[in-house]
Amino acid sequence: TWKDYARRVLTVGTYPQALTVYLEEFVAAGDFLVYKFPVWNWEKGDGTKVREFLPADKQYLVTRGVPCLRRATSLAYTDADEDAERLLSFTENPGAAAGDNDEWVETHAGRKASKSAGDASAIDEIPDIDGAGDEDGLIDGIRGMSVGGGVTNGEGGSKEPDIIDIDEIPDMEEDDLEEADDAAAAPKTKPVAPPAVSKSDPSPPKPTNTNLLQVRTYDVMITYDKYYQTPRVWLIGYDENGTPLTPTQIFEDISADHAHKTVTIEPFIHSTSLQAASVHPCKHASVMKKVIERMNNSVVAEQLAQRKGSGVASPSTLSPKDTTKKKWGFGRKASGTGKEVQGPAEDEEVEGMRVDFYLVVFLKFIASIVPTIEVDSTTSF
Amino acid sequence: MPLVQFAPLSSLVQPVLWHKLTDLKIDVLKLSDAAVPLTGSYTIGRTIKDRETGQDIALPCNLTVGAESFESDFKAPHGSVTAPGMLRNFNTIEEFKAVDKTALFNEEAQLIWDHILKTRDTAQLNRFFVITFADLKKYKYYYWFAFPAFVAKPAWEIGDDGWKRAHAELGIEQLTFIHSHLRNSASPYFLVGKDTFGKVKAGPVEDYSSFFSSTGPEDQLIGFVDPSADPANPGWPLRNLLAYLRALYPSSTSSIKILRWRDTEAPSPNAQWKSQIGTLTIATTTEAISEANTRPTAVGWEKNPQGKLGPRMADLAPMMDPSRLAAQAV
Numbered sequence: 001t002w003k004d005y006a007r008r009v010l011t012v013g014t015y016p017q018a019l020t021v022y023l024e025e026f027v028a029a030g031d032f033l034v035y036k037f038p039v040w041n042w043e044k045g046d047g048t049k050v051r052e053f054l055p056a057d058k059q060y061l062v063t064r065g066v067p068c069l070r071r072a073t074s075l076a077y078t079d080a081d082e083d084a085e086r087l088l089s090f091t092e093n094p095g096a097a098a099g100d101n102d103e104w105v106e107t108h109a110g111r112k113a114s115k116s117a118g119d120a121s122a123i124d125e126i127p128d129i130d131g132a133g134d135e136d137g138l139i140d141g142i143r144g145m146s147v148g149g150g151v152t153n154g155e156g157g158s159k160e161p162d163i164i165d166i167d168e169i170p171d172m173e174e175d176d177l178e179e180a181d182d183a184a185a186a187p188k189t190k191p192v193a194p195p196a197v198s199k200s201d202p203s204p205p206k207p208t209n210t211n212l213l214q215v216r217t218y219d220v221m222i223t224y225d226k227y228y229q230t231p232r233v234w235l236i237g238y239d240e241n242g243t244p245l246t247p248t249q250i251f252e253d254i255s256a257d258h259a260h261k262t263v264t265i266e267p268f269i270h271s272t273s274l275q276a277a278s279v280h281p282c283k284h285a286s287v288m289k290k291v292i293e294r295m296n297n298s299v300v301a302e303q304l305a306q307r308k309g310s311g312v313a314s315p316s317t318l319s320p321k322d323t324t325k326k327k328w329g330f331g332r333k334a335s336g337t338g339k340e341v342q343g344p345a346e347d348e349e350v351e352g353m354r355v356d357f358y359l360v361v362f363l364k365f366i367a368s369i370v371p372t373i374e375v376d377s378t379t380s381f
Numbered sequence: 382m383p384l385v386q387f388a389p390l391s392s393l394v395q396p397v398l399w400h401k402l403t404d405l406k407i408d409v410l411k412l413s414d415a416a417v418p419l420t421g422s423y424t425i426g427r428t429i430k431d432r433e434t435g436q437d438i439a440l441p442c443n444l445t446v447g448a449e450s451f452e453s454d455f456k457a458p459h460g461s462v463t464a465p466g467m468l469r470n471f472n473t474i475e476e477f478k479a480v481d482k483t484a485l486f487n488e489e490a491q492l493i494w495d496h497i498l499k500t501r502d503t504a505q506l507n508r509f510f511v512i513t514f515a516d517l518k519k520y521k522y523y524y525w526f527a528f529p530a531f532v533a534k535p536a537w538e539i540g541d542d543g544w545k546r547a548h549a550e551l552g553i554e555q556l557t558f559i560h561s562h563l564r565n566s567a568s569p570y571f572l573v574g575k576d577t578f579g580k581v582k583a584g585p586v587e588d589y590s591s592f593f594s595s596t597g598p599e600d601q602l603i604g605f606v607d608p609s610a611d612p613a614n615p616g617w618p619l620r621n622l623l624a625y626l627r628a629l630y631p632s633s634t635s636s637i638k639i640l641r642w643r644d645t646e647a648p649s650p651n652a653q654w655k656s657q658i659g660t661l662t663i664a665t666t667t668e669a670i671s672e673a674n675t676r677p678t679a680v681g682w683e684k685n686p687q688g689k690l691g692p693r694m695a696d697l698a699p700m701m702d703p704s705r706l707a708a709q710a711v
Contacts, residue, residue, distance in 0.1 A: 038646060041458045046448070065393070067429050067440055184536050185680070186386040186614035215440065219395065241686040242393040242443065246699035265706070271448075273400045275700040374429060 020229035020285050023053055025355045029231075030061050030222070032356035039063045043221075045270030054224060060270050061222040061359075068216040068237070068373045071252045216240060216253070218373050221276070222359065223269055230284040231359060233366050234268055234276040235373070250277045258369045279369055288358075291365055382538040385661055388442050388609035390423065390617045392511070392526040392683055392693075395447035399522045399697055402470065402515055405451065412472055419468040421446045421509060422457040423618075425645045426610030428655075439610035442617065444509060444528065460645050462569040462606050464618075466509040477514035477523060477692075482682075485512070490529040490679035497625050498674065503570045503586045506621040512692075520701040525692040526683040528617055531624035534677065537661045544612060547640060547656040555581045556654050559604070559640075560647050570622050573602035573640060586622070589630060602658070604640035612657065615641050617681075624677060627663070631673040635665040 021029070034040045044050070045059040221234040237245035237253065251259040254277070262283070268274040367376040410417070427440045444464060449455050457463040469485075471477040489510050496505035507528075514523040548556055559573060562583040570586045574596035584592050586603065593601050603626070609616035619639065626634040643655040685691040699705055 038460055064395075064445065065424075065427070065440065065443065067427075067438070069429075069431055069433075069438065184384060184387055184532065184620070186388045186609075186611065215438065217393075217440070236396060238393060241693070242391060242441075243686075243693065243695050244396045244697060244700060246696075248699075265700070271397060271400070273403075273701065274397050275706065 021224075021231065021355075021358055022229070023224065025358065026224045026231060027055065027058055029356045029358040029360075030058065033061065033359045036360075037063075043270075046272055048272060049270050051224075051226075051269075053226070060224070062219060063375075064217075064219045066218045066220050066373055066375055068218055068253050068370075070372050072255050072370065072372045073252050216245070218253075218375075220373070220375050221268070221270075222362075225281045225284075228281040228285060230281045230288065231362055232281045232284070233279045233375075235278070235370070236274075236276050247277065253370055253372055255369055255371055263369065279366065284362075284365075287365060288362060291361055292358075295361065382541060382662070383543070385537040385539050385659075386614045387530070387617050387620050388611050388614040389681075389683070390442050390444045390509075390528045390608060392524075393443040393445045394522075394524065394695060395445065396695070396697055396700060397448040398446050398450060399515070399695060400701075401448060401451055402468075402513065402522070403517055406470060406515055406517070410470060414469055414471050414476065416467040416469050416510075417451065418453065419446060419450050419466045419511065420452075420455040421450060421464045421466055422455075422461040423464060423507075423606075423608040424461045425606055425643050426608050426616065427645075428610045439612075442608035442610070444526070444608070446511075457567060462507075462567055463504075464507040464509055464569075465505060466511065468511050468513060470513045470515060472514075474514050474516070474523065477512060480512060482512075482525075485510070486527055486529065486679070486682070489527065490531070491676065493529055493621060493679075494531075494628075494676040497621075497628050501587055501625075501629065503568065503622070503625065506625060507569055507618045520696070520698040522695045522697065523692050524695070528681040528683065529679045530617055530620035530681045531677040531679050533620075533623060533627065533663060535664045537623060537663050540660045540662075544615070544641065544657040544659040546653065547658045548654040550658050553654075556644070556656065557647060559583055559642070560644060563606070563642065569606045569618055571604045571642075573604055575600050586625070589626070599638075602638050602640045604642050607641040607643050607656075609641075610643065615639070615659075623661070628673050631665070631670040634663075636660060636662045 030040075030042065034042060040061050040063045042058040043060055043062050044057050050056060051059060217238050219236040219238075221236075222231045223234065225232040235250060237250045239245055239249070247265045250265075251263070254263050258279070262280045263277055264280065265275055266278045268276040268278075363376045367373075405417070421444045423442065423444045426442055428437045429440060430436070431438050445461075446466075455463065467489075469480075471480065489508065493505060493508050496502050496508075509526060509528045511524055511526045513525075516522070551559075555573075558581050559571075563571065566585075568585060571583055572586055572589065572592050573581065573583050574593050576582045577595045583604075603622070605616075605619055605622055607616045608618065619641075626637065638658060638660050641657045641659070643657065648654055682690050683693075685693050
């Protein structure tokens with residue numbers, strides 16, 4: 001179980017160039033993620049694409065329906081935002097020459113969108129899928145389609161071929177039922193479409209709460225990349241109506257510094273045919289090393305400070321709060337098994353960050369690439 | 382008193398399902414348009430806090446079908462409940478358009494109704510179906526979901542105080558108990574009551590007639606896993622549960638307490654339980670009770686993005702068409 005690996009510390013110094021993750025560490029970190037954040041699940045993937053070095057039922061991690069409230073491109077850049085963009089160079093001393101590979105642009109560190117961009121209704125401008133330029137006629141054909149149109153209501157599809165004109169056709173056996181249903185079916189959202197729709201709507205019963213917004217969602221997968229020995233992230237997007245996003249649309253949700261550069265559309269390795277957007281892992285190891293190194297320093301420093309303090313007070317008086325207050329919450333207390341680990345045996349070495357936190361940190365790093373996709377569900381951590 | 386309104390389910394088809402359908406069509410179904418079993422799943426409705434406005438945003442109630450939906454041993458992922466369904470794929474767009482949808486819908490509604498009266502199996506209450514046409518050459522998939530739900534006549538009403546926070550009424554201990562009960566059962570519907578010692582207990586809705594024998598009316602709770610995160614409107618799956626109770630136990634269900642279960646995880650110490658409780662009532666007559674076995678009308682075709690009753694289309698060409706993928710690759 002992950003507990004067995006939990007004792008291993010991410011020994012940053014071991015790997016001179018970068019921080020790679022062993023397979024078993026990936027599985028342990030994945031188990032921890034699934035345990036701690038149940039929105040994540042292990043999946044087995046396509047039967048023909050099983051990668052034998054991973055457990056059959058733990059081929060990759062997935063979380064579905066991750067909301068994406070607004071476009072990364074809508075996060076407006078102003079001069080004031082310049083501070084928000086910072087190079088994560090991770091050198092203690094800014095003067096020290098950082099290797100040119102050691103930097104990673106974190107955009108929108110402050111997460112401030114312009115006012116107009118902040119209005120989630122900006123999302124409404126996504127074009128309808130069958131809006132324009134479909135020449136094959138199928139769409140036109142399908143527009144005339146209706147439920148029982150030919151049976152109960154002859155004028156069903158033929159009246160106005162350009163509009164899906166079936167709103168007046170009941171979706172059940174009798175005409176008067178539509179009304180009955182309207183009363184009991186909650187209006188789904190504020191109409192996304194032009195106001196004309198709401199006008200023609202004979203004042204539907206209003207829900208008392210109108211904050212139901214339509215948002216894009218993403219399925220996020222994490223696989224293990226054997227070549228780079230790091231986790232690798234894949235994205236499949238859906239628009240507000242649940243239809244798959246095109247690559248162009250997906251790139252709207254990726255920070256401009258990374259779209260088309262480190263993020264590309266590639267065959268998903270656990271499927272025979274699926275394509276997904278993926279963040280290329282070639283820099284992951286070195287960036288993760290920097291991130292974890294920096295965090296480790298603060299964690300270790302804090303642990304040391306705590307130890308010093310606890311020289312006066314006995315270790316057992318360390319309240320759980322003290323340990324969870326650490327930056328990023330990387331205290332043992334946060335692991336869910338904290339009680340067992342923390343007990344009287346407080347005399348362990350200062351431990352730094354544990355290996356099973358790897359993916360939690362990794363998600364924070366990924367969140368900088370896809371700033372509007374709420375992939376980092378770990379903030380409650 | 383306000384009418385109870387239900388938040389409809391919306392379909393979410395993972396692209397991988399279309400890949401699977403393509404394989405199925407080419408290798409197995411070929412020209413057959415017979416019904417194929419398909420299993421979907423839904424989760425407790427999620428809300429998300431918009432970090433910029435601080436507003437809570439409810440995510441849509443999705444019924445998801447994906448890679449394993451065609452598999453007979455489909456198991457919903459942790460935290461989800463399954464919904465049985467079927468898929469009919471038509472060979473041509475003309476057949477897809479011409480199929481008698483009213484008849485198809487009635488057949489499926491009848492199936493649910495038969496289950497209510499005969500098997501009393503609540504796992505069949507959230508049945509759904511989808512008709513599809515796959516334009517394999519253009520990587521376009523036309524589909525139309527239906528989530529049949531029986532219409533209550535007269536409609537259900539809710540007390541003027543509406544849906545209340547469950548923790549105020551039940552207390553943390555009871556909620557924690559229900560939470561751990563649901564962890565071990567993947568059922569979308571459940572009962573909560575008290576045993577002879579006054580301790581809280583939970584069980585399947587199938588046991589309705591005996592389950593509440595030692596529970597006072599004020600402690601009788603009927604719960605369901607609620608895919609709706611909208612605090613004002615319970616999710617669609619409640620409708621058929623209500624129909625089920627009215628059909629089988631018409632004399633004792635004119636006023637019932639419903640628990641909308643909305644807590645995937647026990648909340649952290651600072652957060653509140655999201656589950657809600659409401660008392661639903663229905664005007665009832667002796668006539669209605671004697672007619673309890675007649676099938677009510679059903680509704681539930683999914684509306685398309687334009688808000689009309691019509692099919693949807695997934696265009697996977699950008700993600701599947703080799704020529705477009707090649708053009709896009711650098």
